[in-house]
Amino acid sequence: MTSPYPIDEARLYNATRFADDDLPEGSVIDCAQARLPIDEAYDFVVIGSGAAGAVAAHELASAGYSVAIAEEGPYIRTREFKKEVGSAFLKLFRDGSFQALEGRVFMPVIQGRCVGGTTVVNSAIAWRTPEDVIDEWNAQFGLGGAITSRALEPHFEALERDLNVHAVVDEILGGNNALFLKQAAAVGLHPTRIKRYERGCKGTTQCLTGCPTAAKQGMNVTYVPWTLALGGRLFCNYRVERIELAGGRAVGVIGSAQNPNGKGTVRLRAKRGVILAASTVQSPNILRRSGVRNKHLGQHFQTHPGCGMGAVLDQDVNMYFGATQGAESIHLRASDRIKFETIAMNPELVPVRCPGLGVDLVRRIGNARHLAIWVTILRSQAEGTVSQGWTGRDRVVFSPTKSDMEHVRAGQVYLARMMFDAGAREVWPGIYGLPPVLTSPDQVKLVEEAPLEPRAYTFIASHLFGAARMAPQASGGVVDTTFAVHGLPNLFLVDSSVFPTNLGVNPQHSIMAMSRLATHRIVDSPPLQALA
Amino acid sequence: MKFTPGELRSARITCEAIFPQDDVAELVGAEHLEVENFLNDLASQVPWRAVLALKIAFLVCMVSPLLTLGRFATLGSLTPEHREKALYKLLYHPNYFLRQLVAVIKGVAALLYSAHPANRTRIVDTPRPLLQLIRSPSRVP
Numbered sequence: 001m002t003s004p005y006p007i008d009e010a011r012l013y014n015a016t017r018f019a020d021d022d023l024p025e026g027s028v029i030d031c032a033q034a035r036l037p038i039d040e041a042y043d044f045v046v047i048g049s050g051a052a053g054a055v056a057a058h059e060l061a062s063a064g065y066s067v068a069i070a071e072e073g074p075y076i077r078t079r080e081f082k083k084e085v086g087s088a089f090l091k092l093f094r095d096g097s098f099q100a101l102e103g104r105v106f107m108p109v110i111q112g113r114c115v116g117g118t119t120v121v122n123s124a125i126a127w128r129t130p131e132d133v134i135d136e137w138n139a140q141f142g143l144g145g146a147i148t149s150r151a152l153e154p155h156f157e158a159l160e161r162d163l164n165v166h167a168v169v170d171e172i173l174g175g176n177n178a179l180f181l182k183q184a185a186a187v188g189l190h191p192t193r194i195k196r197y198e199r200g201c202k203g204t205t206q207c208l209t210g211c212p213t214a215a216k217q218g219m220n221v222t223y224v225p226w227t228l229a230l231g232g233r234l235f236c237n238y239r240v241e242r243i244e245l246a247g248g249r250a251v252g253v254i255g256s257a258q259n260p261n262g263k264g265t266v267r268l269r270a271k272r273g274v275i276l277a278a279s280t281v282q283s284p285n286i287l288r289r290s291g292v293r294n295k296h297l298g299q300h301f302q303t304h305p306g307c308g309m310g311a312v313l314d315q316d317v318n319m320y321f322g323a324t325q326g327a328e329s330i331h332l333r334a335s336d337r338i339k340f341e342t343i344a345m346n347p348e349l350v351p352v353r354c355p356g357l358g359v360d361l362v363r364r365i366g367n368a369r370h371l372a373i374w375v376t377i378l379r380s381q382a383e384g385t386v387s388q389g390w391t392g393r394d395r396v397v398f399s400p401t402k403s404d405m406e407h408v409r410a411g412q413v414y415l416a417r418m419m420f421d422a423g424a425r426e427v428w429p430g431i432y433g434l435p436p437v438l439t440s441p442d443q444v445k446l447v448e449e450a451p452l453e454p455r456a457y458t459f460i461a462s463h464l465f466g467a468a469r470m471a472p473q474a475s476g477g478v479v480d481t482t483f484a485v486h487g488l489p490n491l492f493l494v495d496s497s498v499f500p501t502n503l504g505v506n507p508q509h510s511i512m513a514m515s516r517l518a519t520h521r522i523v524d525s526p527p528l529q530a531l532a
Numbered sequence: 533m534k535f536t537p538g539e540l541r542s543a544r545i546t547c548e549a550i551f552p553q554d555d556v557a558e559l560v561g562a563e564h565l566e567v568e569n570f571l572n573d574l575a576s577q578v579p580w581r582a583v584l585a586l587k588i589a590f591l592v593c594m595v596s597p598l599l600t601l602g603r604f605a606t607l608g609s610l611t612p613e614h615r616e617k618a619l620y621k622l623l624y625h626p627n628y629f630l631r632q633l634v635a636v637i638k639g640v641a642a643l644l645y646s647a648h649p650a651n652r653t654r655i656v657d658t659p660r661p662l663l664q665l666i667r668s669p670s671r672v673p
Contacts, residue, residue: 083652084643084647085643085646085647086570086574086643086644086647089643090574090577090578095578095579095582096574096577096578096579096582098578098579098581098582098585105628106632312662314662316659318659320655320656346646347646347647347651347652347655347656348642348643348645348646348647349642349646350642350646350655351551351638351639351641351642351645351646352635352638352639352642356620356623357549357550357551357616357619357620357623357634357638358549358550358552358616358619358620359552359554359616361550361551362551362552362554362557362559362561363554363556363557363663363664365557365559365646365651365655366554366556366557366558366559366654366655366660366663367662367663368655368656369655369656369658369659369660370662393579393581425662432624432631436624455628458635
């Protein structure tokens with residue numbers, strides 16, 4: 001298995017046309033450059049171009065409606081993606097990657113802010129919504145069978161066809177993933193290769209900075225261009241301030257161009273409806289700014305905090321080649337609320353995982369080819385809140401519970417044991433209060449006894465849920481089972497903010513399937529039929 | 533929000549202590565990197581809150597000898613070994629916020645350090661035998 005580095009970018013790019021190279025003329029309006037003000041009318045306005053918004057827009061355009069997509073971030077084309085993390089963070093991530101959950105701990109949040117949303121910067125992992133989660137939604141949140149596996153199944157199937165979902169193949173498995181599969185199997189965790197949205201992955205491990213070969217089937221190279229090919233229009237660099245409501249209906253959206261002087265209004269009128277898909281953090285605040293009031297708005301926020309562990313081995317693991325995330329285990333998902341994953345960290349992120357500083361740090365970075373990094377992903381029980389800070393910024397407060405911390409610690413014990421079983425010379429637990437470097441399997445007991453204080457751990461939050469959850473009645477949630485905001489029959493919320501709980505698996509597939517299901521219900525809904 | 537010249541000097545001293553030149557690892561140290569230009573570029577593209585956090589972090593690092601070694605001195609006045617020791621103690625300080633500040637600097641400086649073409653090539657492309665550390669990995673000052 002050889003590394004493709006350095007990729008001959010010129011050759012690669014000259015040989016290939018990407019889906020975002022040949023967009024219909026005039027289909028993309030960059031509001032940072034456009035002549036303002038803009039005032040246009042469409043059947044539907046979709047806010048957000050990520051997993052939920054892009055799928056909804058495509059379904060509506062396929063049904064023959066005129067569609068405008070409003071996206072706060074820029075459209076960074078495949079040809080512009082670079083290896084360097086710094087420039088990618090600044091261009092592709094919200095707040096230049098400085099966004100963090102507040103609470104007991106600062107928890108950085110992985111959220112894309114570009115056309116394609118987080119699908120541009122995630123690892124494209126596809127997991128159908130687990131049955132037990134759907135059962136829980138129906139039993140505890142009274143969804144009354146509105147969201148069922150049977151209802152979602154045709155949508156999962158369609159998405160899997162469209163985006164070529166399949167398990168990581170041998171050619172791009174890579175050393176980090178292969179090692180995890182071996183060690184996790186040895187301790188009975190029944191690991192599997194990750195299923196991803198992917199066509200012809202070259203194993204560049206650049207999923208987190210934008211796929212330079214467009215092999216990753218993110219929304220930026222699939223449903224967004226496909227929507228534009230059907231006549232849709234995309235307004236990027238356009239921040240929606242609020243949804244205009246009149247007579248108990250949504251009639252359009254209004255916002256500002258994201259240009260250097262911050263001037264210029266863009267108004268998109270919606271003849272039939274507005275689809276809100278701006279993410280769990282942004283959607284509740286857009287609703288608030290639009291005058292929607294509900295006691296559950298901004299409440300019940302949940303996430304999947306991830307906690308990594310590094311190990312140094314004698315062999316050349318070379319995590320810089322292969323699927324960025326190619327192996328996983330959900331064996332303890334039901335019993336311990338944890339999932340294990342591999343991750344290949346870009347060179348710029350390796351020092352963050354390495355303990356210490358100075359010469360020791362530099363030598364450990366020099367050993368990065370010998371490094372394996374695996375992660376415990378927690379299906380947290382804690383709930384947080386989404387609100388708007390005094391400067392207008394989105395503010396999320398979230399703290400893991402003691403029970404959450406016990407699960408995380410249990411996961412870290414597994415990882416430490418597996419790493420020493422693999423022959424690790426060093427294991428880096430990343431837990432304050434423990435030695436930064438463990439050198440003996442006997443020291444795994446230190447991880448077993450590690451503090452349960454969240455501040456002792458380093459988390460990253462990458463999956464976000466809730467904050468505008470679904471419930472049949474307004475007294476129980478923000479949207480009804482047709483995905484319409486209670487009391488506003490043509491304002492639909494279709495992103496993961498409607499999920500009553502988190503999932504315990506990666507959410508992109510569920511988000512897209514729910515959005516597709518919602519859009520089919522919207523198109524078939526009596527109010528819309530009446531309008532038509 | 534911009535960095536002042538004094539803050540940029542503090543940033544350079546701190547980054548050089550975190551990522552020193554090391555010929556064994558064959559990695560280019562922060563002394564050869566354009567720390568000032570990088571931070572100025574960064575400050576123009578991230579929210580002011582992030583810049584403010586970095587300013588505070590550099591300030592805290594500069595007074596770290598007082599916080600960690602009990603010495604009434606700035607980081608810049610110490611020898612390289614003592615700078616490393618002071619920052620190391622800050623990185624593992626009992627106060628969560630203090631250790632987070634050093635971690636933030638380490639994370640931001642890593643974006644510059646590992647993106648240097650020579651360092652990237654060395655880290656990613658070159659299989660080599662495992663380097664031995666020069667100190668005991670379990671040392672905690």
